[in-house]
Amino acid sequence: MTHSSYADSKKETWETFRKKNHSFLRTRLIREFLEDSVHQQLLKQALNEEAAWAYKAVDLSFKRYYQDVIWRAYMLKTLHWQAVRYDRYHRRRQQRTPLSDQEEMFEEAGPFSSRIEEQSLEEELHHYSIWLGFRSLTPYQQWIFSKKYSSGWKDTDIANHLQVSRQAVSNAHRKGLKTLRLYAGK
Structure with missing residues (x-):
C-alpha cells in the first residue's frame, strides 16, 4: 500500500x-x-x-x-x-439597617466642608466628567471618597470614625462608584 x-x-x-x-x-x-x-x-x-x-x-x-x-x-x-x-x-x-438612616446621622454632624482637613479630592480630579460625577455624590459619599482616596483611610477606619458599620461605608462607596461610572461613560 x-x-x-x-x-x-x-x-x-x-x-x-x-x-x-x-x-x-x-x-x-x-x-x-x-x-x-x-x-x-x-x-x-x-x-x-x-x-x-x-x-x-x-x-x-x-x-x-x-x-x-x-x-x-x-x-x-x-x-x-x-x-x-x-x-x-x-x-x-439592608432591610434592617437602611443606609438612609446612616446618611441622616452623618448630616447631623455638620457641613461637609468643615470636616475636611487636607486637600479636597475634588481639587485632585482632572477629568471633567469624573469631577461632575463627584459633585453629584451625596456629602456622605464625597467625604468617604475623600478619606479613602486622598487620606488613604480604610473602610474600617472610616466606619469607626463615623460610628457606622464597615458594610455601610462599603455600600456608600459602591453606590458612589456606580454614579462615577455613569458620568465617566463606562
Missing part, C-alpha cells in the same frame, strides 16, 4: 465514522471534546489503527475531560448558590 492510498484509507475511515455516528458526534459533550485537536487526533488514530492502546488512550482522555466537565459544573453550581445565599443575607441586613 502506497503512502497516498494509505492516507486516503485513513480519510475514508474517519469520514465513514462521522457519517455512521452523526447524531452522536453532534452531542455537546462529544463536540466540545473533539474541538481539541489532540483528542480528535487520538480518535482518528484509534479508528485507523484499531489498536487496543489507541482505544485506551481515547477512553482515558475522555474520562479526564469528563471529570473536568463535572468538576466545573459542580464549582459553578456551588458559586451560584453561595451568591444567592449571600445576596439573600445582604438584602435582609
Whole structure:
C-alpha cells in the first residue's frame, strides 16, 4: 500500500465514522471534546489503527475531560448558590439597617466642608466628567471618597470614625462608584 492510498484509507475511515455516528458526534459533550485537536487526533488514530492502546488512550482522555466537565459544573453550581445565599443575607441586613438612616446621622454632624482637613479630592480630579460625577455624590459619599482616596483611610477606619458599620461605608462607596461610572461613560 502506497503512502497516498494509505492516507486516503485513513480519510475514508474517519469520514465513514462521522457519517455512521452523526447524531452522536453532534452531542455537546462529544463536540466540545473533539474541538481539541489532540483528542480528535487520538480518535482518528484509534479508528485507523484499531489498536487496543489507541482505544485506551481515547477512553482515558475522555474520562479526564469528563471529570473536568463535572468538576466545573459542580464549582459553578456551588458559586451560584453561595451568591444567592449571600445576596439573600445582604438584602435582609439592608432591610434592617437602611443606609438612609446612616446618611441622616452623618448630616447631623455638620457641613461637609468643615470636616475636611487636607486637600479636597475634588481639587485632585482632572477629568471633567469624573469631577461632575463627584459633585453629584451625596456629602456622605464625597467625604468617604475623600478619606479613602486622598487620606488613604480604610473602610474600617472610616466606619469607626463615623460610628457606622464597615458594610455601610462599603455600600456608600459602591453606590458612589456606580454614579462615577455613569458620568465617566463606562
